[in-house]
Amino acid sequence: MSTKTIGKQRPSGTEYASLQTQFSRYDRTTFSGFVYDRADPSRRYAVELLVDGEPYMSSLCDEFVTELADAGIGDGRFGFTFNVQDEVSSNAAIIEARLANIGSPVGAPIRCDHAAPEAQWHRIGEIKWAGGLRFEGWLSQDVDEDIEILIAQRPVMTVKPTGWTNVARGSEFGVGRRIDFHLPEHFADGRVRGLSARTISGRSLISEPVAFVAFERGLEQTIAELGRWDSERLRGQLFDQLLPASVPFHAYRNWKERFSPTAPSDVPSEAAVVLIGDARVDESIESLEAQRHAAWSAVSLPARGVSQFEPKAAREFVDGDAANSAFFVFCLSGTILAEDALQRFADVFASEPGCDLVYGDVEVAAGAGAVWPLAFSAFDRERALEQGYGAYCFAVRRERAVEALRSSASLYDIFIGCVDAERTYHLPGSVAALPRIDASVATAELVAASQAYFAGIGVEANVEPRKAGLLPAVRVKRAVDWNERTTIIIPTRNRAELLKRCIETVLPAAHETNARILVVDNSSSEPEALDYLEGLSADDIDVISVEGPFNFAAINNAAVDCVDTENICFLNNDIQALDDGWLAEMLWRLSAPDVGAVGAKLLWPSSVVQHGGVVLGANFSAAHAFNDRMDGDPGYGDLLQVAHECSAVTAACLLMRKRDFVAVGGMDAVRFPISFNDIDLCLKLRQIGKRIVFTPDAKLVHLESASRGRDSAPDRKARFGRELAMLRAKWGEVLLDDPYYSPLLGLDSTPFSSLAWPPRSWKPRANLPPVPTAPPIGM
Numbered sequence: 039m040s041t042k043t044i045g046k047q048r049p050s051g052t053e054y055a056s057l058q059t060q061f062s063r064y065d066r067t068t069f070s071g072f073v074y075d076r077a078d079p080s081r082r083y084a085v086e087l088l089v090d091g092e093p094y095m096s097s098l099c100d101e102f103v104t105e106l107a108d109a110g111i112g113d114g115r116f117g118f119t120f121n122v123q124d125e126v127s128s129n130a131a132i133i134e135a136r137l138a139n140i141g142s143p144v145g146a147p148i149r150c151d152h153a154a155p156e157a158q159w160h161r162i163g164e165i166k167w168a169g170g171l172r173f174e175g176w177l178s179q180d181v182d183e184d185i186e187i188l189i190a191q192r193p194v195m196t197v198k199p200t201g202w203t204n205v206a207r208g209s210e211f212g213v214g215r216r217i218d219f220h221l222p223e224h225f226a227d228g229r230v231r232g233l234s235a236r237t238i239s240g241r242s243l244i245s246e247p248v249a250f251v252a253f254e255r256g257l258e259q260t261i262a263e264l265g266r267w268d269s270e271r272l273r274g275q276l277f278d279q280l281l282p283a284s285v286p287f288h289a290y291r292n293w294k295e296r297f298s299p300t301a302p303s304d305v306p307s308e309a310a311v312v313l314i315g316d317a318r319v320d321e322s323i324e325s326l327e328a329q330r331h332a333a334w335s336a337v338s339l340p341a342r343g344v345s346q347f348e349p350k351a352a353r354e355f356v357d358g359d360a361a362n363s364a365f366f367v368f369c370l371s372g373t374i375l376a377e378d379a380l381q382r383f384a385d386v387f388a389s390e391p392g393c394d395l396v397y398g399d400v401e402v403a404a405g406a407g408a409v410w411p412l413a414f415s416a417f418d419r420e421r422a423l424e425q426g427y428g429a430y431c432f433a434v435r436r437e438r439a440v441e442a443l444r445s446s447a448s449l450y451d452i453f454i455g456c457v458d459a460e461r462t463y464h465l466p467g468s469v470a471a472l473p474r475i476d477a478s479v480a481t482a483e484l485v486a487a488s489q490a491y492f493a494g495i496g497v498e499a500n501v502e503p504r505k506a507g508l509l510p511a512v513r514v515k516r517a518v519d520w521n522e523r524t525t526i527i528i529p530t531r532n533r534a535e536l537l538k539r540c541i542e543t544v545l546p547a548a549h550e551t552n553a554r555i556l557v558v559d560n561s562s563s564e565p566e567a568l569d570y571l572e573g574l575s576a577d578d579i580d581v582i583s584v585e586g587p588f589n590f591a592a593i594n595n596a597a598v599d600c601v602d603t604e605n606i607c608f609l610n611n612d613i614q615a616l617d618d619g620w621l622a623e624m625l626w627r628l629s630a631p632d633v634g635a636v637g638a639k640l641l642w643p644s645s646v647v648q649h650g651g652v653v654l655g656a657n658f659s660a661a662h663a664f665n666d667r668m669d670g671d672p673g674y675g676d677l678l679q680v681a682h683e684c685s686a687v688t689a690a691c692l693l694m695r696k697r698d699f700v701a702v703g704g705m706d707a708v709r710f711p712i713s714f715n716d717i718d719l720c721l722k723l724r725q726i727g728k729r730i731v732f733t734p735d736a737k738l739v740h741l742e743s744a745s746r747g748r749d750s751a752p753d754r755k756a757r758f759g760r761e762l763a764m765l766r767a768k769w770g771e772v773l774l775d776d777p778y779y780s781p782l783l784g785l786d787s788t789p790f791s792s793l794a795w796p797p798r799s800w801k802p803r804a805n806l807p808p809v810p811t812a813p814p815i816g817m
Contacts, residue, residue, distance in 0.1 A: 057083075061135045061145025064119075067127050070161070071135060071145055072106065072116040073099045079112030084138035087120045089130045095120060096138050104162050104241045113245040119161065123535065161205075163217070163243040165235045168786040169657075170252045170283020170795055171221040173233065175243070176203050176214035183237040185217060189225070191234065202668050204646050213644035216666055218791065220286050226252035252283055284784030284792035290411050293793050299467050299800040305384040308333040309433075310360035311367045311375075312352065314449055315341035318372030318473060325373075331380035335359040338371055344480040345370065345429070345449035352443045366439035368452055369431045372473030379469040383433040386463055386802045394438045394461040396802060397428035397453075398469030399782070402508065409471065411793070412508075412675050413780035416805035417462040420627075420731050421682035422454055423488045423501075425509050426480075427675070429453035431470040450480075450487035455494070463802040466782050477506030484510045492516075497630075507676040513735065514681065516629040524553040524605040524625065524693070527597045531560045531588065534567040536611050536741070541579065543615040551621045553607070557581045558597045560588055591705035591715040594689070598699055606699060608716075610690040612741040613640075620736035624693040627681060627731045634728025635694040635720055637687020638736035639678070645669045648740050650677070651684035651732035652717060653789035654769075654776035659762055660686065660717050663789045669737075674790035681733040684778045685724065685808075689716035690740050698723060709768070713761045721769055725807050772808040775799075 061071035073083045086096045097118040107114025134147035165175035199215035232247025337355040339347040386396045446452045492499040504511035627636040640649035650664030672679040702722035705715040781799040784792035
């Protein structure tokens with residue numbers, strides 16, 4: 039490791055005499071440094087990494103170097119980082135850096151047989167504007183300091199890094215401490231400002247102030263209050279959709295006071311309220327007496343356990359005090375209903391004649407008087423069976439409720455027995471505050487209710503209790519016809535070490551489920567890769583060749599044409615299995631006839647979650663859920679703990695039936711050759727009535743884009759932008775209203791981590807198939 043002037047190495051080239059360079063080893067596989075021109079700090083250079091004299095990879099020197107910025111050298115963006123494969127750093131003798139196309143050395147060569155000295159420089163962090171008053175970023179895990187936030191160079195707050203996140207290091211990823219904060223609300227005044235950040239010891243995190251602007255109630259409301267033209271209000275509405283703002287969950291009380299549903303109408307109907315249990319009944323009755331909806335009757339049914347009750351007592355209430363009720367509301371005793379809860383339920387039944395059951399969001403106590411919202415999705419059958427998520431405050435039309443009470447013995451029985459995908463509505467916004475639930479006891483009751491559901495529809499399934507979290511949790515294993523075979527399709531190009539590791543780790547699951555592996559080679563040219571592919575046939579693994587430029591959709595389409603099994607599992611060659619049971623778990627989910635695709639929980643090597651399902655709408659695009667969480671974290675509303683539905687899952691590991699793939703026309707190789715083909719595929723499946731299920735019980739490691747690089751690379755940005763524009767053109771309406779993501783949650787870059795500011799909608803939602811608007815090819 040050294041710092042030196044390149045001009046001394048090239049006495050005949052005075053144009054490089056003013057360059058300052060550094061090259062050092064940060065850890066076993068990470069090398070970093072910088073290059074800048076003292077005479078012209080605006081210039082940027084490209085650096086090439088050489089391993090034992092052979093070019094390995096290159097990088098533009100544009101990373102932020104704290105020490106250079108603090109020394110007043112340009113904007114500080116002169117750094118580079120390379121991350122090499124572990125096998126390379128283990129076997130190499132010398133690793134060096136040189137200016138690309140020039141050959142001048144950067145720093146001094148590093149001998150790999152020597153212990154890595156302490157690096158003089160590496161990236162310590164970054165902060166970016168996420169929209170509104172929210173900012174996100176990361177801090178190096180070896181920097182144990184809080185961060186001071188400044189506006190116009192004046193300190194306004196101090197934030198502490200929380201949680202973990204992945205950090206790009208060259209072509210790979212490392213782990214960093216997550217920075218996620220919101221500025222105080224008085225900065226939401228429509229003025230453009232600049233934010234700076236530094237560690238407590240004074241080290242800068244960003245090269246220049248980050249410009250941002252936020253509006254107190256969104257631009258649409260701001261324009262409306264100023265009395266501008268209606269056309270400008272539409273412009274403001276679009277702005278709010280494309281650049282959503284958010285506030286943190288801990289600001290929920292203030293958020294709730296500021297935003298509330300439109301004042302409900304006075305629908306003349308009587309509500310019957312069934313409270314299950316006898317604890318804190320007086321508190322529930324007080325909340326009923328404060329209802330805006332005047333006509334109601336209520337009964338408290340003694341409970342066994344958490345939600346079980348005596349059906350006879352319920353039927354007596356139906357025929358007695360509740361004889362004239364138009365709908366029934368079910369909840370646990372001790373539930374505090376919002377003062378507009380009954381009226382909002384009545385409004386849904388009046389406005390939606392096709393609705394039989396409606397459930398609302400709820401609030402839970404978090405200690406020290408804090409309250410947190412559980413904002414649910416539109417109806418999700420898989421989550422209903424595994425978590426009973428909507429069972430804590432829901433309303434059912436009289437006819438359906440009376441029918442259910444004849445055969446039900448618990449709150450979960452009624453909820454699971456009454457829900458129908460097309461006739462079940464979700465009402466955004468809290469309708470009740472929940473009492474504390476003994477989740478372990480409730481889990482046993484949910485097991486019984488889910489088992490009863492499967493018995494009632496004649497489906498063989500095993501329901502097992504899980505470790506309870508905020509809510510009860512069970513695991514469903516439907517019976518599988520193991521005579522139906524599966525083909526695991528693995529596209530590859532070169533990178534033999536990736537493919538070898540992938541096959542070695544997934545082969546046990548293939549043997550366990552009687553699955554076959556099909557490797558699809560896309561124009562490999564490296565001798566090691568060609569030798570490895572040739573040897574695979576001896577291991578009873580099929581290999582086919584698809585020539586031409588990399589087109590992920592076309593490659594997979596061609597592979598499916600060669601498959602004669604009932605099921606297909608798309609798998610990236612940079613996937614590594616962690617156990618032998620992942621494929622069996624996905625097959626248990628796919629055995630439900632209305633499930634179109636199953637996705638897995640994917641982790642980065644750092645154990646940060648890389649994929650927990652796909653959420654539509656983030657930045658008017660799509661985002662992987664929960665990549666701000668470590669493995670083992672239950673996720674918002676315990677969503678990483680139970681199987682649930684989502685709008686899409688990644689094709690890095692996706693299981694589906696071949697006949698469904700053919701029915702929707704496969705992957706779109708013209709509109710989405712590289713990106714978003716999996717999202718488009720899943721939405722096409724949902725369009726024909728299929729469910730997309732994410733399961734946390736199939737867990738694998740994903741070295742995302744290790745084989746082909748990331749879409750942020752300059753040569754890929756234009757292509758990625760075109761495919762994103764096509765996604766917006768075809769599925770734009772769906773992107774703005776994902777049924778599996780609440781309109782009360784933030785749409786910035788990290789789903790399930792904030793409240794929308796302002797909320798996008800309070801309207802009741804049914805989970806209906808998406809409708810595309812496909813533009814002609816070429817438009």
